[in-house]
Amino acid sequence: MSNQSPDEEITFLRQRNAELEKVLEDYHKLQQELEECKQAKTVLEQDLQKTEEQSFLFRMIIEKSVDWIFVKDQNYRYLLVNYTVANSIGKTIEEIIGKDDLELGTSEEIVFGNADKKIRGFRTDDQLVLSGETIHNPYDPAPGCDGKLYILDTRKIPLCNSKGEIFAMLGVSRDVTDRHRAEEELRESETQLRQRTLELEETLKKLQRTQSQLIQSEKMSSLGQLVAGIAHEINNPLNFISGNISYANKHIQDLLNLLKLYQINYPHPVNEIHEQAEVIELNFLQKDLPKLISSIRIGTERIQKIVDSLRTFSHLDQSELKPTNIHHGINSALMLLEHRLHTQPHISRITVIKEYGNLPLIECFPGQLNQVFMNILINAIDALEGIGIHNDKLPISKPKIHISTQVCNSEYITIRIADNGLGMSAEIQQRVFDPFYSTKPVGKGTGLGLYISYQIINEQHNGSLKCISSPGKGAEFVIEIPIRQTQSKSSL
Numbered sequence: 001m002s003n004q005s006p007d008e009e010i011t012f013l014r015q016r017n018a019e020l021e022k023v024l025e026d027y028h029k030l031q032q033e034l035e036e037c038k039q040a041k042t043v044l045e046q047d048l049q050k051t052e053e054q055s056f057l058f059r060m061i062i063e064k065s066v067d068w069i070f071v072k073d074q075n076y077r078y079l080l081v082n083y084t085v086a087n088s089i090g091k092t093i094e095e096i097i098g099k100d101d102l103e104l105g106t107s108e109e110i111v112f113g114n115a116d117k118k119i120r121g122f123r124t125d126d127q128l129v130l131s132g133e134t135i136h137n138p139y140d141p142a143p144g145c146d147g148k149l150y151i152l153d154t155r156k157i158p159l160c161n162s163k164g165e166i167f168a169m170l171g172v173s174r175d176v177t178d179r180h181r182a183e184e185e186l187r188e189s190e191t192q193l194r195q196r197t198l199e200l201e202e203t204l205k206k207l208q209r210t211q212s213q214l215i216q217s218e219k220m221s222s223l224g225q226l227v228a229g230i231a232h233e234i235n236n237p238l239n240f241i242s243g244n245i246s247y248a249n250k251h252i253q254d255l256l257n258l259l260k261l262y263q264i265n266y267p268h269p270v271n272e273i274h275e276q277a278e279v280i281e282l283n284f285l286q287k288d289l290p291k292l293i294s295s296i297r298i299g300t301e302r303i304q305k306i307v308d309s310l311r312t313f314s315h316l317d318q319s320e321l322k323p324t325n326i327h328h329g330i331n332s333a334l335m336l337l338e339h340r341l342h343t344q345p346h347i348s349r350i351t352v353i354k355e356y357g358n359l360p361l362i363e364c365f366p367g368q369l370n371q372v373f374m375n376i377l378i379n380a381i382d383a384l385e386g387i388g389i390h391n392d393k394l395p396i397s398k399p400k401i402h403i404s405t406q407v408c409n410s411e412y413i414t415i416r417i418a419d420n421g422l423g424m425s426a427e428i429q430q431r432v433f434d435p436f437y438s439t440k441p442v443g444k445g446t447g448l449g450l451y452i453s454y455q456i457i458n459e460q461h462n463g464s465l466k467c468i469s470s471p472g473k474g475a476e477f478v479i480e481i482p483i484r485q486t487q488s489k490s491s492l
């Protein structure tokens with residue numbers, strides 16, 4: 001039983017009641033909070049499900065991707081790889097995670113690169129990405145299982161946490177091995193094709209060269225035989241004339257002397273003789289006859305020279321290398337062209353200036369070299385006459401051909417043939433040695449002269465033939481040939 005007074009008891013009960021009300025209130029609050037928690041939990045559960053769905057989706061995308069997808073940490077160790085990576089390198093995902101490329105057995109060349117083979121290296125790219133760069137490497141070789149080498153087209157980006165600090169890198173590589181191989185094969189077949197085309201072009205050029213050499217050599221050889229035949233035929237009667245001319249001269253001189261004696265001793269001949277002397281203009285005849293004989297002698301000497309030149313020029317023994325006096329060849333060509341230097345009515349006489357050096361005998365194919373001199377000299381004369389020049393300028397007023405020869409070192413000689421004609425443009429100059437290139441009217445030039453000359457000098461004589469010219473400044477052809485040929489050759 002309580003010994004409290006009723007008042008005290010009432011106060012106590014009131015207090016108790018208040019406490020109970022507080023507890024009830026707390027209980028309601030708790031109930032409300034619990035309700036809120038429940039709701040929050042439902043939302044969270046929904047979010048979680050969504051997140052799981054998304055994460056599943058991401059995993060599926062990563063796993064099913066045919067591209068290589070991987071994430072590496074700051075120490076280049078794999079945090080994530082997809083099946084494509086694992087299958088390609090022949091390991092399980094678990095075996096790969098936590099290891100770097102070297103630990104997975106990748107060679108140092110692939111990891112650190114090889115400039116000679118144009119391999120940048122995984123690590124080189126990784127370092128750049130982990131320092132904040134985004135990279136694209138279109139040629140990223142990666143070794144696969146069974147020794148297969150994949151060529152990947154790789155893109156790598158840095159991954160940052162919420163504070164913006166880089167903690168890893170994401171890599172996506174596409175296998176472009178087949179494309180690359182196809183490109184390589186295409187390149188190879190292109191190179192082969194180009195090579196083949198070059199070979200064919202070269203063969204075609206050779207054929208053209210041989211063809212034109214054959215034409216020219218055939219022409220020259222039959223011309224040479226003809227010329228040599230004519231020279232021989234002329235030589236026989238010429239020997240008669242030149243052999244008898246001194247006798248004829250002596251006999252005529254004797255007869256004239258005798259005639260003088262008659263005139264001194266018989267100053268008054270009979271009428272018949274006197275009349276006949278007047279008819280035949282004896283005084284003039286006596287003075288003119290010696291002049292006539294000497295002019296016949298000059299004529300035969302000139303024929304003799306021409307015949308000699310024809311012989312030198314035709315050189316039937318041209319298939320052998322022979323020590324040759326180059327100046328004889330040039331002189332014989334000039335002699336044969338004499339008619340063109342002198343007798344063109346519409347142009348002045350062409351002056352030929354020779355500046356011959358002291359040349360040794362040159363080992364060469366003399367017939368061929370003479371052909372070169374002839375071609376260049378004819379071109380020079382044509383140029384001085386204005387033949388084949390594309391403008392309407394008149395021929396040169398003081399036409400000159402300047403020929404000089406010199407030993408340029410102990411092994412080579414130089415022959416320069418220059419004219420003061422109208423020269424040629426850069427385009428023409430580039431093409432003068434091309435076969436069948438001619439600016440001359442049809443029938444005047446075949447365009448083979450310089451082409452053949454070029455072959456003769458460069459290929460048959462291991463020398464060089466160059467053309468120096470500019471419009472209005474004439475043209476100079478410079479021949480350089482060795483004094484001695486090292487390897488024995490035979491001409492066509």
Ligand SMILES: Nc1ncnc2c1ncn2[C@@H]1O[C@H](COP(=O)(O)OP(=O)(O)OP(=O)(O)O)[C@@H](O)[C@H]1O
Pocket residue numbers: 375379380383388419421422423424428432437438439440444445446447448449450451474475
């Ligand atoms: N001395 C020169 N001055 C100006 N042009 C020249 C001279 N020599 C050659 N040429 C140019 O070079 C071209 C080619 O010369 P090339 O001797 O090969 O052939 P061509 O003289 O025309 O004919 P071909 O010699 O076969 O009868 C000439 O048509 C001419 O345009």
Ligand SMILES: [Mg+2]
Pocket residue numbers: 375378379445449450
């Ligand atoms: Mg010519």
